[in-house]
Amino acid sequence: MGNIIGKSSTIIIILLVALVAAVIFMPKIGQFFLNFRGETVTIADASARGTPGSNGTRDVKIVTILGRDGIPAILEPEFGSRGAGDQMRPEERVIGVSINGDSRAYPLNMLSRHEIVNDTVGGKPIAVTW
Numbered sequence: 766m767g768n769i770i771g772k773s774s775t776i777i778i779i780l781l782v783a784l785v786a787a788v789i790f791m792p793k794i795g796q797f798f799l800n801f802r803g804e805t806v807t808i809a810d811a812s813a814r815g816t817p818g819s820n821g822t823r824d825v826k827i828v829t830i831l832g833r834d835g836i837p838a839i840l841e842p843e844f845g846s847r848g849a850g851d852q853m854r855p856e857e858r859v860i861g862v863s864i865n866g867d868s869r870a871y872p873l874n875m876l877s878r879h880e881i882v883n884d885t886v887g888g889k890p891i892a893v894t895w
Contacts, residue, residue, distance in 0.1 A: 839882040
């Protein structure tokens with residue numbers, strides 16, 4: 766019985782040390798991988814034109830955190846009816862669209878998670894973005 770308790774204590778100590786090491790080093794590891802995926806681009810910098818030795822440009826690094834299609838679009842939105850119990854709250858912020866007498870309300874809290882909705886309103890295809 767004592768042998769099992771001794772092994773359990775050793776495993777717990779190793780896990781705690783690993784957890785502390787992860788907390789200390791994880792930001793540095795994450796920053797390394799973000800820098801690894803970065804791309805340097807040159808942009809025009811009007812403020813640098815008067816600086817001696819400057820050619821009026823500046824190098825900036827663009828880091829891609831999400832890959833292509835990292836945030837999925839809503840392709841077939843579903844809407845509740847006025848009589849249904851799933852109505853939005855009166856204070857909820859929305860982007861409203863009305864075309865040819867057909868109206869839609871797209872809640873900003875939903876758009877913050879998806880950023881784009883492809884829909885048809887009043888017979889016209891639209892893209893609602895946030």
